[in-house]
Amino acid sequence: MKLILFGNIETWNDAVSFLANHRPDVQIVGLCSLDLGPYADSNATVTLRQALALFKDGLIDGILNSNGENPYYFQLLEELGFHPIYTMPSYLLQQELDGSLLSKEPYIYPYLEVKPELMQLEFHLADHCNLNCKGCTHFSNLVTEPVFADITQFQKDIKRLSELFSHIRHFYLLGGEPFLNPDIHTFIAAVKASFPYTQIIIVTNGLLLLSIQPAVIDMLRKHQAHLSISDYNCLDHDKITRFVREHQLSADLRIEKEEFYKFLNPKGDSDGSAIFEQCSRKNCTFLDKGRIAACCLPFVVKYFNQSIPEMEGIDLYQPDLTGHQIQRQLIRPMELCRYCSTDVPYTWEISKPPFEKEDWCV
């Protein structure tokens, strides 16, 4: 079988060497990407237009998307007229590394014939926070009482997701402040039980990091969970760095003050498609009590309460729902996108009640 390998340049090598080892009958006759960058003049690369011409002339059997979790790529390849489009599950590379790769598998599949992968999923372990950033995009500074995730509902939803998706590439546990949840290790275990190859990323402001319990530290290490620490100028960098090193944790400490953005238009008269197109949060797929959406807004805007519709999102328990249907919906604008606007940046600061709606509204 002759295929063109399509995907981000950095995925090419792994895919080519995996296929050479496990599918020597598959011949990769060209490497293709939306942007060929420094390889544009290489004999090994082809543009999408050239790949399509090869396909239409019957010189290749199809195209293989090496970023198998990217629904935008599948949509583009479909619209251009490639058929079949093949996918290679991204967890195969991890299975190859840890020795759990099953033999006698095809390893590459027509993508509609297998469960798709999700690029990323976000989940709130706590809606509230121990820091009150002005204009928090998750509205955590408006959550006046502790609001924790329910582990029973979470376990049920994760199990349901595993029926719909073969893999979730990046699983973000955040909030609010995720370390406020005393059961964080139980949530980590639940994620890994259903999605063993997912990369868990815990997004934290770091304020509780030095006091986390040994059981949590063990769980972080055991599952190689990554700590993404947003430092809003409140942390002792040396202590945090030492702590991370001593406990052999994976972490990045973003010490620059982050830029914050206003982005809401409560009038709801924005061009939803145009706003969605340029939205930097549209791939922050969010899970909340049996529903998922392209971002957290449908589930957290209730804390803002300015007549913006709530609870839009895909019901995971609809009968006959497939992962592919979810993927297609996630890359389309929601009704709610009309209530967003072009981001307007401002400098981060702590805020105190009473909060101004202008902290969020453009």
Ligand code: SF4
């Ligand atoms: S630390 Fe993060 S979650 Fe907490 S208020 Fe600030 S931006 Fe929001």
Ligand code: SF4
């Ligand atoms: S509602 Fe739409 S435009 Fe607004 S943040 Fe979410 S995905 Fe982006």
